[in-house]
Amino acid sequence: MADNIDFALNDHFYDFVDDWNYKFYFLVGGYGSSKSYHVAVKLIKKLLEEKRKALVVREVFDTIRDSCYDLLQEVAEAMGVDGYLTFTSSPMQVKFSNGSRIIFKGMDKPAKLKSLNGVSIVWIEECSEVKYAGFKEILGRLRHPTLSNHIILSTNPVSKGNWCYKYFFQDKKKKVFVLDDEKLYKERTVVVGNTYYHHSTVDDNFFVPKEYVEQLDDLQTHDPDLYRVARQGRFGVNGSLVFPQFVVEPANQVEKEIKAIRTPLEKNGMDFGFVTSYNAALRMIVDHDEKILYIYREYYSRNKTDPEIAEDMKDWKDIVIKADCAEPKAIRYYKQSGFRMKACKKFKGSRAMYTKKVKRFKKIVCSDACPNTIDELQDLTFAVDKDDEIIEDEFNIDPHTLSAIWYALDDYEVSDLKGGGLRTLGTR
Template sequence: MKNIEFILNDHFAEFVEDWDHKIYLLVGGYGSSKSYHVAVKLIRKLLQEKRKALVVREVYDTIRDSCYDLLEEVAEAMGVDGYLTFTTSPMQVRFKNGSKIIFKGMDKPAKLKSMNGVSIVWIEECSEVKYAGFKEILGRLRHPVLSNHIILSTNPVSKSNWCYRYFFQDKKAKLFILDDEKLYKERCVVVGKTYYHHSTVDDNYFVPQDYIEQLDDLKIHDPDLYRVARKGRFGVNGRLVFPQFVVEADEQVRAEMKNVRRPLEKNGMDFGFVTSYNAVVRMLIDHDNKILYLYDEYYSKDKTDPEIAEDIKKWKDILIKADCAEPKAIRYYKQKGFRIRACKKFKGSRKIYTKKVKRFRKIVCSDKCENIIDELQDLTFAVDKNGEIIEDEFNIDPHTLSAIWYGLDDYEVSDLKGGNIRNL
């Protein structure tokens, strides 16, 4: 079959026809019809050319009621179901011209080893797939003759998700690919070999009006979900740990600190090495106004204690509270002349220390502390299977917060003694 006439939503017409790019990223709100048009694109291509396609979700058991059923629905709507055979054991779609669609779940990664002959991969709800799984697919997709393509579709989630960090920007890695605001404005953007597509329910001519009204109601009842479901935008996904966190210019922060009547300096250090980061955070407390200033930081990975000691030697004369779980490291820094002490840790201290930080009326961070901003500005609480907040777990592992915990471990709001700030 060479020509297939089928009614499409206008905003997706170009996407369905385009095969000039290796990666296609579709980001959109609920009911925007992005998955529907991926199914159209895939079926059209496999009817026109003999190819083998792979459809992936994080959990294999969710595929039958999502991608598989959708492909069957689209084939029938297109009037081409007579050219396709759908089987459930194994779950496959076979075309009369020899094309085939197979289905895999990332919860069984061993099965991805056999990607022989695959030239197109559709990763549905890619934000749920782990980055390691995406890399595995990216590394294995290499058909020797046909063009290779990866299609990713997702609702936008937190900016801490790997999808945002990989395709837009990762502040920690100092990587910038595309401003997501540019995508929301222009709707379709091409950067290198990646085709970006943004959509909302307004792009779907066939959705009922009452469904749109339900999404509009979220603006009042659930602003976070409204941003994702109605507007199709990345951002904070969940309850913020520190809603009072603000970023100010470094000059302004230092000017404010000089006007604090009873300043108390605190410094904390979290140890890491291969998979985690080393972090030192310098702080000043304004007790009268209940303000915590975060004005300097150190952040590194894959460094030895001698290397770190050299990096932070300018802070040898300040008192640093460090993770008590690393007594050997603390002893080393003491031998090198640092004023360093072990913090206090106890069962439940993560929860108690987090609440302590939350009690500040305002947390002011210097704009030069990029890693603190990256970890704390959009930090959200983790939730359990019932959707309830877990008060000592978060959406990421915030090493700068650990350093803040340790630095404030002897801080008591009810009995705060004045101190002098130095080395600003």
């Protein structure tokens, strides 16, 4: 019966709707691209063809009724198959005349997701809002014994710090590379292993009003961040960059530039981690005349004891390292182990003040030999309050390498680029 259904689809989604050769289907796109509409088409069409049980998930259950549930009703009517489907609100589900069913769950109530008994297809709508732990839970429980298993994920692009980007594209910190998102934007559909990738924008939706497209185009002037997400459908940085002057250069180029500095200032800092956070130590050179900070070496680890870290960093013993003054016992241990370690200066408001200090460098040059520093600082953005105002000492992540920079530079001041002549307190 499903093969005889005749209804309108956007051209860019034809292949996607009928493709069931892969386990994962990752759809990312801008506003109004019709990706969710075509996921609904794909789901209904499959469940009309085969008796299956599908699960539709969002992070918050209360958002499902006005989104996925209503959309499925709309699509069923557009397809002309609403006579074969029964929509019930308590419990919220869709029953098909052939015995297929669609059920709905929210990840905010994980106890209700204990069992995916009989489920062979999961649609995770706005997957970037779902926590990674929830995705892993679904991944571990989806195992129908006789039918093929599929997970469809749809989302607007978000920050590259989101788990979706790190899992399906690349995670620099873990050195995981799956797909360059630029390749997806260019080719529009890409298959890597068992994942079908699909990119779309409002240009792929023939049925959207012209006025809506014009509204999205206007964002380029008024809100560039939202323009990238809503109009272009691209991952990137959401919010205000903390260090827009941060650049990455090859290690040999950084070494060459450092050697050319007339009076280089050596600065080294360390942030102590714990079981769930990271130990981060950086070696840096300041070019005070040119107002450039060079980061040329890093140490980064987690879940290691002080003796293990001391062994890892034994060739750092001949340099002065400023470390977190909140850890006097750790500093004492490293000093007893032969390190020239000193406690930094911290005080109320120092996080914001030290961040402003680092921002005053004309350029922050990081060696490509420091991947964790790059991962934390290249796309670091400020956190915002409920009024979307920047919080000057809070960020989208906990940047351990920035803490190491704070400590290293606690006795150094960058000249104010607005015209001040602040003196240098640091010495090599």
